Structure formats: C-alpha cells, structure tokens
Amino acid sequence: MEVIITKTTDEASAFAAEIIERKLMSKPTAVLGLATGSTPLGLYKELVKRHREKGLDFSKVTTFNLDEYIGLSPSHPQSYRYFMEENLFKHINVPAGAIHVPYGHADSVLDFCAWYEDEIKRSGGIDIQILGIGGDGHIAFNEPGSSLGSRTRLKTLTEQTIRDNARFFSSMDEVPRFAITMGVGTILEARQIILLAFGASKADIIAEAIEGPVTSQVTASALQLHPDVTVCLDQPAAAKLKRADYYRWVFEQKRRLVPSLVSRAS
Ligand code: PGA
Numbered sequence: 001m002e003v004i005i006t007k008t009t010d011e012a013s014a015f016a017a018e019i020i021e022r023k024l025m026s027k028p029t030a031v032l033g034l035a036t037g038s039t040p041l042g043l044y045k046e047l048v049k050r051h052r053e054k055g056l057d058f059s060k061v062t063t064f065n066l067d068e069y070i071g072l073s074p075s076h077p078q079s080y081r082y083f084m085e086e087n088l089f090k091h092i093n094v095p096a097g098a099i100h101v102p103y104g105h106a107d108s109v110l111d112f113c114a115w116y117e118d119e120i121k122r123s124g125g126i127d128i129q130i131l132g133i134g135g136d137g138h139i140a141f142n143e144p145g146s147s148l149g150s151r152t153r154l155k156t157l158t159e160q161t162i163r164d165n166a167r168f169f170s171s172m173d174e175v176p177r178f179a180i181t182m183g184v185g186t187i188l189e190a191r192q193i194i195l196l197a198f199g200a201s202k203a204d205i206i207a208e209a210i211e212g213p214v215t216s217q218v219t220a221s222a223l224q225l226h227p228d229v230t231v232c233l234d235q236p237a238a239a240k241l242k243r244a245d246y247y248r249w250v251f252e253q254k255r256r257l258v259p260s261l262v263s264r265a266s
Contacts, residue, residue: 001210001223001224001229001230001231002229002230002231002250002251003210003231003233003238003241003244003247004230004231004232004233004247004251005233005234005235005238005241005244005247005248005251006232006233006234006235007234007235008234009042009198009199009234010042011234012042012196012198012232012233012234013040013042013043013045013046013196013232014046015232016043016046016130016194016196016230016232017043017046017047017050019128019192019194019230020032020043020047020128021047021050021056023127023128023192024056024057024058024061027127028057028059028060028061029060029061029062029124030061030062030127030128031061031062031063031064031120031123031124031125031126031127032061032062032063032064032126032127032128032129032130033063033064033065033066033126033128033129033130033182033187033190034063034064034065034066034084034088034130035065035066035130035131035132035140036065036066036067036080036083036084036132037132038132039132039133039196039197039198040130040132040196041087043130043196044087044088045087047088047092048088048091048092051091051092051093052091056092057093058092058093058094059093059094059095061094061098062098062100062123063089063094063098063099063100064100064116064119064120064123064126064182065080065081065084065100065101065102066129066131066139066140066141066181066182066187067080067102067140067141067179067180067181067182068080068081068101068102068103068104068179068180069104069176069178069179070104070109070154070176070177070178070179070180071104071105071176071178072104072105072176073104073105074101074103074104078168078169079104080101080102081101081104084099084101100116100119102116102152102179102180102181103180104176104179104180106180109153109154109180110154112180113151113152113153113154113180114152116152116180116182117151117152117186120186120189125189125190125191126189126190126191127190127191127192128190128191128192128193128194129187129190129192129193129194130194130196131187131193131194131195131196131220131223132195132196132197133195133197133202133205133206133209133220134160134161134164134205135160135161135164135201135202135205136158136160136161136205136218137205137208137209137217137218137219137220137221138158138161138219138220139184139187139195139219139220139222139223140181140182140183140187141155141157141161141179141181142155142181142183142184142187142219143155143156143157143158143161143219144158144216144217144218144219145216145217146183146184146216146219147183147184147185147216148184148185148188148214148216148219148222148225149183149184149185150183150184150185150186151182151183151185151186152180152181152182152183152186153180153181153183154178154179154180155178155179155180155181156177156178157175157176157177157178157179162175162177184216184219184222187222188222188223188225188226190226191228192228192229192230193223193226193228193229193230194229194230194231194232195209195220195223195229195230195231195232196231196232196233197231197232197233197237198233198234198236198237199234199236199237200236200237200239202236202237203236203237203238203239203240204240205218205220206231206233206237206238206240206241207240207241207242208221209221209223210224210231210241211241211242211243
C-alpha cells in the first residue's frame with residue numbers, strides 16, 4: 001500500500017485526480033470505478049476542472065459505480081445515480097451509454113447483480129477504482145461480516161451506516177435499509193485502487209484498515225491483499241497511524257531519489 005498524507009483534502013483530491021488524468025492519457029478507453037459520499041466530491045470537482053480547463057477527455061471512458069440504494073429511483077435526489085449526475089457526469093463528456101450505476105429498482109436484484117458483474121468483465125475490467133471508507137470500515141456497502149470474496153449482491157445496511165447517511169435524508173426512517181453493492185471480491189479485481197479518507201472521524205477506522213489485521217469485520221482491510229493501492233489521506237484522517245512518519249519518509253525518498261517512481265506526484 002502506498003499511503004500519501006497531505007496537508008489539505010484539496011491536495012489529496014488533486015493527487016487522486018492526477019492518477020486518473022495520467023491513466024486517461026495513456027489509456028483513453030480506461031474503465032473507472034466510481035464512489036459516492038462526501039469524500040470523493042473534491043476529486044470530482046478537480047476532474048471537472050481538468051476537463052474544462054485542459055480538455056481532459058472522457059469520451060471513450062466507461063464507468064461503473066460501486067453501489068446504489070434499493071428502492072430509490074435514479075431521479076431521487078438521494079439516489080447515487082442522481083449524485084453522480086449532479087457532481088460529475090453532467091459536467092464531463094462521458095457518453096450516457098458508458099455509465100453504469102446499479103439500478104435500485106431492478107425487478108430481479110439477483111439477475112441484475114449477475115448482469116452487472118458480466119458487464120464489468122465485458123468492459124475489460126476496472127482500471128482504477130475510487131473508494132471511500134465508512135465509519136464501520138466498509139468499502140462500497142460491504143458492511144462488517146461481508147465475505148472478502150463477495151460479488152455484486154443485495155446487502156442489508158448496518159445501523160451505523162443508516163445513522164451516518166441519515167444526514168442526507170429528512171429522517172432516519174427515510175434511509176433505505178438495503179443496497180446493491182459490488183462485493184469485496186469484485187473490488188479487489190480492479191487493476192488499481194485509490195482509497196480516499198478525510199477528517200478526524202475517519203482516523204480510527206483508517207488505522208484499523210491499514211495497520212490492523214485483514215478481517216471481514218473491517219472490509220477495507222482486504223485492500224492490504226491488493227498489489228496496487230494508493231491511500232490518500234489528509235492529516236486528521238492519518239492521525240492514528242502508527243507508521244505515519246514512515247509513510248511520509250517513503251514518499252519523500254521516492255520523490256527525491258527517483259521522481260519517476262512517484263508517477264502520481266503533483
Ligand atoms: P463519506 O462516506 O464519503 O460520506 O464519508 C464514505 C462511505 O460510506 O463509504
């Protein structure tokens with residue numbers, strides 16, 4: 001794991017945007033795995049800026065989102081489809097037909113999940129997967145106890161996730177109890193992964209996920225098994241890492257000795 005600790009969230013978002021930009025320069029047909037939540041908002045702003053100012057081209061890109069609530073239509077303001085439209089898709093030139101967000105109203109969730117997995121394979125697999133982390137250590141909606149080999153499926157949300165996400169709804173009762181989510185196994189098949197986490201509220205769970213044991217109780221810890229993960233943290237989110245000084249030192253050494261090694265340095 002490469003752990004990058006930046007002074008500000010903007011720097012971390014720009015760092016992640018740089019990785020994506022470089023990927024799109026070398027592979028314009030890249031397949032991007034996308035996440036929702038407050039965390040990737042800065043990254044999406046930065047990508048939109050690069051599209052507007054530098055012509056960063058998404059015309060050949062395919063996207064797959066991690067998850068969606070069951071029961072919310074794509075036009076519901078709290079649906080993840082709507083979130084993506086508002087915060088990214090309508091501001092860049094990704095073709096509508098190349099966008100995939102799990103469909104929360106599928107007649108058969110089982111069939112839909114199998115189709116989603118097949119579609120990821122048919123697209124050639126995900127080149128870069130963006131992730132946030134939940135307060136309970138989830139990636140996508142893979143709540144504690146999810147199999148580390150799990151695939152796209154229906155998931156029941158934990159009380160903590162429902163509470164965390166209630167801030168976007170008028171009451172806790174309105175938060176859907178179920179979601180369709182890519183599995184941990186699906187996520188681990190992405191060629192490259194960027195995990196973003198910001199703020200003091202993520203410090204404990206980031207320490208568990210990065211420096212704790214690999215366990216289905218903290219599904220983000222499964223990322224330790226992946227060969228190409230970059231974790232972009234601001235200082236508050238990195239505050240509980242025992243080896244933070246080492247991660248900073250590694251980054252400095254790379255930057256100083258072999259600048260090309262820090263391929264994503266901004
Ligand atoms: P957040 O959510 O970005 O809103 O903190 C992250 C998540 O639950 O995965």
